[in-house]
Amino acid sequence: MAKEKVMTFVQARSKLSEIVDRVAESGDTYVVSKRRKPRAVIIGFDRYQELSGTSKYLKNVGGKRIINLEGIATAVGDIDEAIRELRKSRIEAVLKKFS
Structure with missing residues (x-):
């Protein structure tokens, strides 16, 4: 993975299109x-x-990415709990990366 680059908000705003291309x-x-x-x-x-x-x-369906919530809802019990679990795992992953 490439090294992270630090820039000011003003710099990022003026080069947003270029930045998006580079990260992609x-x-x-x-x-x-x-x-x-x-x-x-x-x-x-x-x-x-x-x-x-x-x-x-x-998963990809007809060239579009869709979210398969069926497995999550079954495992967790309800969709609200599944969403809470997904959010929690995202936050934990980000915190782990930057700690």
């Missing part, structure tokens, strides 16, 4: 700072799926 094509990671503090991270969608743990629930 080469897997670059950008940390966006505001007032000298990290405020956001820009990553590619594939990397996001890895971190969020949702890739196992996605």
